Amino acid sequence: MFLKRTLLSAAALVALSSSAYAACPTPTVSDMKGLQSVYPQQFELAEFEKAVSCDLAISENPAINDLNARITGNGKLAVVADRIPAEALVVAPYDQIGSYGGTLTGLSKGTESGTSDLLSVRHVNFVRYADDLQTVVPNIAQAWEWNEDYTVLTFDLRKGHKWSDGEAFTSEDVAFWMNDIILNPDVYEKTPDRWLFAGKPVKVEAVTPEIVKFTFPVPTPGILNRFAVDFGQPFQPKHFLGQFMPKYNKDADKLAQSYGFKNGAEAVDFYYGGSDWKDVPSPLLKDADKAAKIGRAVVPTLESFIVVEENAEGRKLVANPYFHMVDTKGQQLPYLNEIVETYVSDKEVQNLKIMNGEVVWKQQAVFLEDFPLLKENEGKGGYNIQFAPTFGENVFYSFNRTHQDPVLREIFNDIRFNRAMSVAINRDEINEIVYLGQGKPMQGVPAEVKTVSFVTDDHLNKDIQFDPAMAKKLLAEMGLKDSDGDGTLERPDGKPLVVRLVYSSQGSPVKMQELVRDYWTAVGVRIDLKEVTSDEYRASGNNNDLDLTVWKYDGNAGPTISQDTTVFVPPFGDFFNPGTGFAWAAWKKSDGAEGIEPPADIKKLWDLSEKFIQVEFGTDASNKLGQEITDIHVDNMLKIGTVGDIVAPFLYRNDLQNVKPIKAKTYDFYWTYPYRPQQWFLSQ
Template sequence: MTLALRSLLLGGASALALGGAALAACPTATVADMKGLSPAFPQQFELAELQEAASCAMAFAENPEIAALNARILGNPELPPVAERLPAEPLVVAPYAAIGTYGGAIKGLSRATESGTSDVLSLRHVNLVRYSDDLKTLVPNVAKAWSWNDDYTQLTFTLRQGHKWSDGAPFTAEDIAFWYNDIITNRAITEKTPDRWTFAGEPATVEALDPVTLRFTFAAPQPNLLNRWAADYGQTFVPKHFLGRFMDKHNPDAAALRAQHGFATEADAVNFYYGNSDWKDVPSPLLKDPAKAQAIGVGVKPTLESHIVVEETSEGRRLVANPYFHMVDTAGNQLPYISEIREDFVPEREVVNLRILNGDVTWKQQAVELNDFPLLKENEAKGNYTAALAPTLGETVYYSFNRNHKDAALREVFSDVRFSQALSLGLDREEIVEIVYLGQGTPAQAIPAEAATVNFVTERHRTQFIEHDVARANALLDEMGLARGSDGVRRRPDGQPLAFRIQFASQGSPVQLHELARGYWADLGIRVDLREVTSDEYRAGANANDVDVFIWKNDGISGPFISQDATMLVPPFGDYFNPGGGFEWAEWKATGGASGTEPPADIKELWDLAEQFLSAPLGSPESDALGARIIDIHADNLLKIGIVSDIPSPYVYSNALGNLQPQTAKTYDFYWTYPYRPQQWFFAN
């Protein structure tokens, strides 16, 4: 590339005489009109790819408010021109319908600082790769390209030349190696490396080969691992230039810097900003200790996302556009179009609905329940919004009785598969469909694989014990020896009345469902107490093994998800946000039998099967055979009682939003809006 052309591409005029020929401005391709262009990946181009295909040269433009927005980012310096802020290799996005206009604020709602927030978080999310909106095609994002060796034990990423963090510092392969080698696997910072970031029980080797080339090497084949970056909230990059300065390895003056800001250890300093988690809704320094953040001079750690947090209180968050964001549209306008995100914390469902009805919400997806849809639909004109329905994945609410219960008598009852079979038969799913789900959905069991995304789920897996058969249910309970007392309530093995509590959060399951279940199970002679709590309270109790029944939506089960993360396949059959039980079994495995409870033989088998499943390409005969055996074990033990699948689910958006298209699916499994490119949304009026 000549110096003259390089200068142009970094922000010169829109045309240049080169070798006697003028290079015109690039065609403003949209998904609706691709101007005859066929990109290598759907709906996006690499800059060089577009310019070569269209014989054009791209000049860049910026949000006219960007300087004012940047001034709100604590610690950010004044901005250089947009061409110097963009990578030399920006990602060029074809908007859905139109080149957008700048400005405005997305108004979103979450329940609390760590509750119901992933919907809004996904609006700004980036990762190394993502899924296109067909939910099948992997496409570049932060990474420009990737390649595997022949046996899937080595994965190499190529990053974008000149990519920068939100504070203008270079983003390089060193930032990914730093995340893995100095934070995730560094016990001084992270006490235990998350299982999801070890492979066949071993850490990966992560090497920055040069500023734009990174290599992962694994102890076992990982053919499906790209799916993690494509659908996962976790980001595998952190700013070494910022966090590394608190660490002795990277800064000879780190101890003095820590002392200056009142950090006792490296972990205290790093986790003040990192949060000891790649889950981004943990309280930021602006909420935890705003005075310290001000003293350090940086509010939150630099980001690669489209927006960065500039304010956070117990009432909500405020974010502004990242002035160094790596995407542009086909006209050369730096994205995002929308200047701000305003996220308010509103825990009450009725207040959420009222805000939507009043037109005070731009986008709302997570925790909008189907039985709210008639109300939302009736008031569309009043609030100038649209309420739509989308297909769902992983929306089958489940009940999983605690087979590792701390109460020995309940443990004995819950561990007998006949109990789960009986209570499943006691549910009238047809009535539940009509009352709770407005006649939508299909009765089904909850298994850890979404049938629409894999080849190995059978009709038996989905439909056993779903009929409403009270006589058969009672016969199973009688067979267990759970005789009824004179009051009609069955007795536990220790003679006490058989009773348990359903503790639930409405974010994870509808209250009407539990009210109906309580009645159905009372008819079987079982006392059920209901208690609604916040999501945080439920998760705290469930992860401490202090609940009788584990309850949530059966998400994290799509093929792309389970093919690279065995969380749903093995005890405790879920993660912190959605635990499914078996904590004593998991402890037994983690400690090599030193503590915890030894599980039955077939449950023990799941760990070996899952490891093999992760090493087989999804959809291959080997993968399907392993998947079938895993699902057989879950189904034979009825580890989770499912209710209804294939439920369409509402989402709501302002009619002012442009470049919005109907969703292929509404699902956490593909991280909500991430496949639908919210960076190219704009306010059309």
Template sequence: MKFLLSASLLALSTVAAVAGDCPKATVADMQGLTSAYPQQFELAELEKAASCALSFSENPDIAALNARILGNPEKLPAVADRLPAEPLVVAPYEEIGVYGGVLKGMSNATEAGTSDLLSVRHVNLVRFSDDLVTIVPNVAKSWKWNENFTELTMTLRKGHKWSDGEPFTAEDVAFWYNDMTMNSNVVEKPRDLWTSGGEPIEVVAVDDVTVIFKMKEPKPGLLSNFATDYAQPFQPKHVLSKYLPKYNPDADKLAKELGFETGYDVIKFYYNGSDWKDVPSPLFKDEEKAKKLDHAVLPTLESMIVVKDTTEDRQVVANPYFFQVDTAGQQLPYINELHEAYIPDNEVKILKMVNGEVDYKAQSVSLPDAPALLDGQEKGKYTVELRPQIGLPTFSFNVTDNDEEKRDLFNNRDFRLAMSHAINREEINHVAYFDLGEPKAYIAFDPVPPFATEEQVKFATEFDPEAAKSALDKIGMVDKDGDGFRDLPSGNKFTLNIQFSTQGMATSVVELVAQNWNDVGVETKIKEVTSDEYRAAQSANELDVMAWTRGQPVAVMQGSAEELIPPFSTYFGLRNGMLWSQWMDSEGKEGIEPPKWVFELKDLITEWQSYLPGTEDSNKIGARIIDLLNDSYIFIGTVQAPNPIYHSNALKNFETPKTWSYEYYRTYPYRSTQWFFAKD
């Protein structure tokens, strides 16, 4: 009997060991565990590897945070019921975190310079791991390509919920695409990202957790775009569909009851015709009207949700239904809130950073700001690190300028080459970038890919003011009125007016280039404006000169040709050829017909996207794209230099990004959901 009792106790103890707590693995100490993808586990994967059962716990403040989310049910289910049946398990970098605190940040305005903090809470179907090479699951649990990269099947997480507790399913992905993105009443012109071979992709929800993206031509880069893009390929059908006539015949009647004219007006109040997430939120547009809706802001899958948005600041709080946990079973994020102050003045921003009033900042901070920031590190209790920038400060003359005489000049390649040779890039590197930069031509791809040659990278970057003057003379730009500056070939006075935003380019760079152009006799004046003002004027075809950073990694270019098809970027980048774009969109009914090379470039980038990067065909066409960009030469590169990344010393599990990069979406690869604040 004694032997039988001992055997029973041994069996029970073995079961307890198997079903015990899981190892609290961190990247610093994985405790012997390995996973299919770096730094994270699927729940079943962790439990099998460690012979354990993970139990879940929650932020003790989560009920109070939930109460601030307008439209959320007051009573929260238990944390295990809020999580998906298949949550993503995250291994923190250094240690298991503690809950609480407010992350303090700054942006320029409600939709200007906000990528820093959007990236802190951003999610997508997949993401790049912090090696910037490996794509790993995120909202999606897994994916699978067909053999020729024309069909991508995504498998979502069973039991995943929106931030209001409603189910998130494949129908929300199909709804985003078929009823929002491809509905011209909502989005006037879908992005190139959602096309293949010039045709819209097809999105089909197979069941609750399976969605298929079907393409006309191979597009292996679609996956990498999901990993980096600010657009989120899902929208809450349960909230928005009631305002669409397709789903609700009384959509307009419902809208009128809420103070809107039509259901589409409600959609635009939420969605604003764009997949950029932080267009002014309903709370910003009209807080009283927003409060009449079921949800004052749209439910989200992100780690945090907006609860306040004014002209002064935005506040977001932890999503009580967020789908990630750490290896101790604690629901993420650790941090309770994020407060985003709107500070458009760069000097004020830098002063606040020096005083230690910010916890994280990178966007709109450039290398010329580094000396002041570095000097204040000890007193301000923060750290500043320099990282390589993706994207090259670039100038471009408006080739569809509304002034026909200017337009003719700006379309003259000899003029553009002369203005490039007038730029003293070594001086820019020395004065603005402390000799830490490198003069470069714009070649579209950044970092420089293996198929680019040194000659291509340095094309037309030589400083040769005498050659520039001679070329301008030959064009007929001479000083005819004796005021010391060159006039247009007709004799009319000519002044270049550069409007710029510090979000897109450092002031010192613009000042130096303007002086270089003045030195060769082209009168140039500069004016700093907000990024909103710059973008609005650029999109309205009102600028003489565009000034912003350009260049994208091969992985991003593989999924989207937007940078190489007029107007050569989205609203948020350096755009040119607005009237070329209008001509192409209207099939020649409006705008100005582009030159032949524009169509050649469009065909090349479309063909290039059908090949896997690194293959012989891909490299060959990539090199031809660069040659064509140099031959057309409408984008003038300057100097590429590292930029500062700032973070509070109290912010733990912070991994400094490998690049200063909007293109990899700032902190997104570095898992900011596991940041936490050290306890005093």
């Protein structure tokens, strides 16, 4: 599907009328001045200058030198024309050319907790989805090319692109990321599964400074989608992290020790954190004094903003003076000076700050149950709250099939128990109370139905009727009885059947947990409810310490499952969204030496998933595999769904300009990433 080379050619450039413009026009999406572009709403610099028949004069934020002074380790700035790539990306703002200045204020739960919303505001990757959520467009890369069998993907980078500290960004930084970070046992004891294909790593080569080649061991046609929607950035600053590696600096360990590290590997971990995820606790939280001594607060970035402060209350970021985008007037983006992210774990405090007008942008962890209150105070707070369709918002309950308690493990693996728990849920009531009647009761499925064609009505409707009598009958068939008449069934060992439901409000509405507790208690399964932070929830889930996991589906939209089938196979999720079957996953990873051997149909999922990502997404072959995978998930009721096809609120303050209504509120397209937040600005 992405087979043709996308480098711009003279034939691809926009044809002009016979009369050239007297002065450079400044097209916006609302008024493109009669221009068209190869990709929606953006131009390559040469493409734009050819289209308007004039040279674009590059200008900068008047405050950029002051902002740069806050970036630890950055030197004096060169003129802006020397800071942006020679092949800069020209962005057409939505409504108007923006003005510089101002601070984007936002909220998250804590460092690495609910941060992806604001992280997406500054995010970059090789490519991204345009706001139609259908077209992949250039970003860090200006072009790409596939070979015929989808095993070789070549990216063309931007000549003259620079890191946020002014050092050159080249293909060597991409090769360094794979060869010296992902495949480095000092960083990852085991290569992350997401970068293995049929069990083998991808080969990354720097062909020229601007050309980098990915060679996959098997066809991987969907991988471009990973580079369009994924949080992970496939490049790291070799000039900075490489100084702590003996491969590039024979005195690497000595240098690291001079800063108080045990060796160079510890210094790399201090800055990289062993994760593609950008919002792990920064060096400023780990040891601000050590970071200051080294002279670099955080790793240099290609993003639009860079972290300059972080403490237990929040973080501050300033505009990247080397960012690669300009608007159609030639002004370097972003327009905003600063992002201030405050950590607020309590939902009531979050709502209060929103209603007081303290929050410029918020979409993650704003639930429908809060909409009436926030809508009522919209005028007072000076903000605009709207609905958007969701992907992956169906909240699921997944009982721990490899529980450390063998009695609970046996109960949870009985399909009758899971069916009972499903029909005990009153989804219509949840829809009315939690989702204001805006959703549709449906079963949990491993693919977002709006983005695939292999999920059937039978899948979505299986055991979703509210039938407490059926639930009690299924539990009785299992031999579970209430011998003492206290309303709670006993386990086979005589203990009361008590299930602890631990949840985080970031992943699901609080009211839903209270309702489900009452539904299940009514059929004899006593539920102990406990709310924790998302960090605590994830730690317990990934340690196999939870009786069941509850979250909303993440990572199951088409662009995600076309290149990452994590949601298909045990443990049916990732660190940020744990599922079930952790001991099944351990059995697979250890070739049977550890963990618990899964049932035969669960074993099939690994083979089916490998085949799924090796065929082009949406084809008959892909759909056949997808349906078989979905059959196994639903037949085993691996995740009990509740209500899907819902809308969800997002909000922004009235002074935030160039905001376009989002087509979907979803992590699966990485929140704001398709909507070009670099061209947001605050009216004065």
